[in-house]
Amino acid sequence: MAVTIDLSGKGALVFGVANHRSIAASIASYLHQAGAQLTVTYQNERLKRGAAELVEGKERAAAVECDVMDEAALAAAVDTAAKTAPLAVVVHSIAFAERGDLEGDFSKTGLQGFRTALEVSAYSFVAVARAVAPRMAEGGSIFTLTFHAAEKVYPGYNVMGVAKAALENEVRMLAYEFGPRKIRVNAISAGPLNTLAARGISGFTGMHEVHAQRSPLRRNVTQDEVGAAALFLASPLASGITGETLYVDAGYHIMGV
Numbered sequence: 011m012a013v014t015i016d017l018s019g020k021g022a023l024v025f026g027v028a029n030h031r032s033i034a035a036s037i038a039s040y041l042h043q044a045g046a047q048l049t050v051t052y053q054n055e056r057l058k059r060g061a062a063e064l065v066e067g068k069e070r071a072a073a074v075e076c077d078v079m080d081e082a083a084l085a086a087a088v089d090t091a092a093k094t095a096p097l098a099v100v101v102h103s104i105a106f107a108e109r110g111d112l113e114g115d116f117s118k119t120g121l122q123g124f125r126t127a128l129e130v131s132a133y134s135f136v137a138v139a140r141a142v143a144p145r146m147a148e149g150g151s152i153f154t155l156t157f158h159a160a161e162k163v164y165p166g167y168n169v170m171g172v173a174k175a176a177l178e179n180e181v182r183m184l185a186y187e188f189g190p191r192k193i194r195v196n197a198i199s200a201g202p203l204n205t206l207a208a209r210g211i212s213g214f215t216g217m218h219e220v221h222a223q224r225s226p227l228r229r230n231v232t233q234d235e236v237g238a239a240a241l242f243l244a245s246p247l248a249s250g251i252t253g254e255t256l257y258v259d260a261g262y263h264i265m266g267v
């Protein structure tokens with residue numbers, strides 16, 4: 011058996027490009043290099059440039075605006091992507107919480123902030139999966155991005171940890187539901203990466219340093235390493251894997267002390 015990853019003729023839809031540091035940007039690049047017909051989404055006009063730069067000058071690549079909380083915009087983005095090639099890979103790389111909810115005491119989280127974080131960072135994955143599944147007639151791979159704070163305490167990560175715990179549960183529920191349709195659903199749990207979203211978390215710098223000191227590989231991971239793992243999950247090489255949270259964190263999560 012030849013072990014190569016060839017996604018040519020397959021559609022890949024990647025949600026959540028803000029700029030070149032975005033995890034979505036790295037994943038999108040890997041999928042595109044493997045031959046996929048790529049559609050990336052950006053949240054709004056303000057973030058258009060990052061996505062536009064990513065696809066500029068590339069064949070088989072387009073960028074569309076999509077606020078995932080707007081059902082019509084989500085349906086339109088899925089339509090646009092599915093028109094160019096049958097969808098086989100869908101990546102959800104989206105999270106948001108109010109800045110004030112990513113610092114201080116977790117118990118101070120208010121109802122509105124709780125709703126915002128859970129709706130944008132966890133509910134949206136259900137909405138995306140529901141919108142894309144009917145367009146994945148030949149099956150495929152859907153995955154999202156999560157963080158170790160779904161399971162362990164990271165001071166400052168606060169309500170986003172609750173959202174990630176919900177998200178990881180959704181991965182298992184959706185994997186069960188879509189399994190008979192040959193759609194695999196997984197999560198990648200990335201180690202800390204310096205992105206726009208990460209800068210909103212108080213204590214991110216400390217988190218980044220501690221991971222590098224204590225992880226078995228004694229360093230942080232890179233966006234490229236997450237992109238490469240994503241390509242594996244998207245490919246037939248991962249055909250037996252669903253409902254899984256794959257850690258790409260230099261091994262940090264295995265440590266006790």
Ligand SMILES: NC(=O)c1ccc[n+]([C@@H]2O[C@H](COP(=O)([O-])OP(=O)(O)OC[C@H]3O[C@@H](n4cnc5c(N)ncnc54)[C@H](O)[C@@H]3O)[C@@H](O)[C@H]2O)c1
Pocket residue numbers: 026027028029031032033034052053057076077078079102103104105106130155156157199200201202203204205206207208
């Ligand atoms: N950076 C890290 O350390 C790290 C670690 C593990 C997991 N993650 C996760 O990776 C994912 C991507 O984050 P990132 O670090 O690449 O940062 P990022 O800021 O580049 O990406 C977050 C994206 O979410 C988008 N978004 C927020 N609300 C949206 C909405 N309503 N509609 C559409 N898009 C919306 C933003 O526009 C942005 O493109 C997130 O789920 C994040 O929690 C990040």
